[in-house]
Amino acid sequence: MVQMTKSLYERASEVTPPTASRATTLGMVKAEGHYLFSEDGTKYLDFASGVAVTNVGHNHPKVVEAAKAQLDEMIHGGHNVVYYPSYVKLAEKLNELNGGEQMVYFSNSGAEANEGAIKLAKKVTKRPAVISFKRGFHGRTIAATSITASNAAYRKDYEGLLPSVYYADYPYAYQTGLSEEAEVERCLAQLQELFDFQVHPESVAAIILEPVQGEGGYIVPPKSFLEKLRTLCDEHGILLIFDEIQTGFGRTGEMFAYQHFGVKPDILTLAKGIAAGFPLSAIVAPKKIMEQWPAGTHGGTYGGNPVACAASLASIDILEKEGLPNAKNQGAYFKEALFQLKERVQGIGDVRGVGLMLAIELRKEDGSPDPDMLSKIRTVALDEGIILLGCGTKKNVLRFIPPTTVKREEIDRVINVVERVLKDK
Numbered sequence: 001m002v003q004m005t006k007s008l009y010e011r012a013s014e015v016t017p018p019t020a021s022r023a024t025t026l027g028m029v030k031a032e033g034h035y036l037f038s039e040d041g042t043k044y045l046d047f048a049s050g051v052a053v054t055n056v057g058h059n060h061p062k063v064v065e066a067a068k069a070q071l072d073e074m075i076h077g078g079h080n081v082v083y084y085p086s087y088v089k090l091a092e093k094l095n096e097l098n099g100g101e102q103m104v105y106f107s108n109s110g111a112e113a114n115e116g117a118i119k120l121a122k123k124v125t126k127r128p129a130v131i132s133f134k135r136g137f138h139g140r141t142i143a144a145t146s147i148t149a150s151n152a153a154y155r156k157d158y159e160g161l162l163p164s165v166y167y168a169d170y171p172y173a174y175q176t177g178l179s180e181e182a183e184v185e186r187c188l189a190q191l192q193e194l195f196d197f198q199v200h201p202e203s204v205a206a207i208i209l210e211p212v213q214g215e216g217g218y219i220v221p222p223k224s225f226l227e228k229l230r231t232l233c234d235e236h237g238i239l240l241i242f243d244e245i246q247t248g249f250g251r252t253g254e255m256f257a258y259q260h261f262g263v264k265p266d267i268l269t270l271a272k273g274i275a276a277g278f279p280l281s282a283i284v285a286p287k288k289i290m291e292q293w294p295a296g297t298h299g300g301t302y303g304g305n306p307v308a309c310a311a312s313l314a315s316i317d318i319l320e321k322e323g324l325p326n327a328k329n330q331g332a333y334f335k336e337a338l339f340q341l342k343e344r345v346q347g348i349g350d351v352r353g354v355g356l357m358l359a360i361e362l363r364k365e366d367g368s369p370d371p372d373m374l375s376k377i378r379t380v381a382l383d384e385g386i387i388l389l390g391c392g393t394k395k396n397v398l399r400f401i402p403p404t405t406v407k408r409e410e411i412d413r414v415i416n417v418v419e420r421v422l423k424d425k
């Protein structure tokens with residue numbers, strides 16, 4: 001009898017639950033630069049970056065070297081027990097990158113950073129409520145699920161979530177058909193209604209949002225919206241939290257997306273691209289806020305792991321030297337190429353994004369969302385060795401998340417396959 005070797009996907013399906021599903025059924029055995037190598041020996045161009053994580057590419061030699069050097073020194077110290085150099089150096093670096101007078105608290109995942117940020121806001125303001133935004137995604141733990149409103153499926157059967165969470169509209173002018181100005185006014189009026197009828201602003205600890213929405217559809221708000229939120233928060237003593245878990249670390253061509261808008265949050269949450277694939281997240285906030293977070297009122301065993309912190313320092317160095325300038329250049333080229341593509345084909349309703357956080361929204365001729373086209377493009381691309389991801393509540397947004405070190409010919413290859421599928425429909 002011929003013994004067939006099972007794929008990683010087949011083996012995983014037997015021992016891991018459906019909830020641990022993947023965007024592909026691929027099993028990967030090696031990663032290098034902009035490519036992943038599958039168990040059957042196929043090379044894949046990675047335009048997913050492990051969902052915005054490997055922002056300097058896979059296994060960058062400098063990241064590997066820094067992590068290996070740290071492995072030889074110390075794997076775990078425990079930040080509730082001792083101090084160690086990579087932890088302190090990374091906190092110093094994040095303080096510097098955010099203008100100084102900041103403090104940094106490390107955890108392991110994006111959701112954990114957001115949980116911590118909410119706890120911090122509640123501790124400092126002594127207020128109960130949080131406002132988040134429709135189409136916002138903040139993670140999978142209970143509090144993070146509570147502030148997530150990008151898809152009701154993420155919440156179904158988990159209801160009875162964190163109380164006193166309210167949801168506001170995030171500007172999405174393409175969807176509503178309004179001018180950007182009118183869309184901002186609409187959203188702000190709605191927020192005011194929330195304050196008038198549902199939650200008094202003095203009960204609100206924090207307003208949390210992604211400065212560019214990720215999972216919800218790569219939606220970029222007008223600058224004036226973030227500016228007005230900043231003013232509202234200042235007026236009412238509400239802390240403004242920017243979840244930059246997906247937008248941070250060069251994704252938008254700046255180290256952090258808030259730098260594009262010139263609007264600084266009170267609390268910044270970071271993860272994903274922070275450490276080139278090592279599990280690490282951070283909460284950054286001014287000293288005057290952080291100093292009100294008493295010892296022992298928050299913590300965790302693994303947060304700020306020495307190896308993850310060392311990898312992060314190396315990754316930030318690469319971003320500063322090559323990732324950021326390249327992301328700006330190639331991001332501008334890529335976006336322009338997508339605009340030109342929109343003119344040549346039918347089916348692209350909108351082109352949007354910042355830096356290398358780019359997307360096209362796929363629409364049918366009657367204007368309705370086209371999730372089938374999204375899956376067709378992703379399938380054909382995968383057959384040709386390119387990994388692409390979708391997003392958006394209607395699953396009709398194709399997002400491009402290449403490494404910040406992406407090359408022009410790699411972008412051209414991706415544009416080419418998208419064009420062929422759209423012309424072939």
Ligand SMILES: Cc1ncc(COP(=O)(O)O)c(C=O)c1O
Nearest residue numbers: 109110111137138139214245246
């Ligand atoms: C904006 C944003 N916030 C939070 C998270 C959750 O991060 P994690 O999966 O590391 O908990 C994600 C993950 O996709 C995200 O995109």
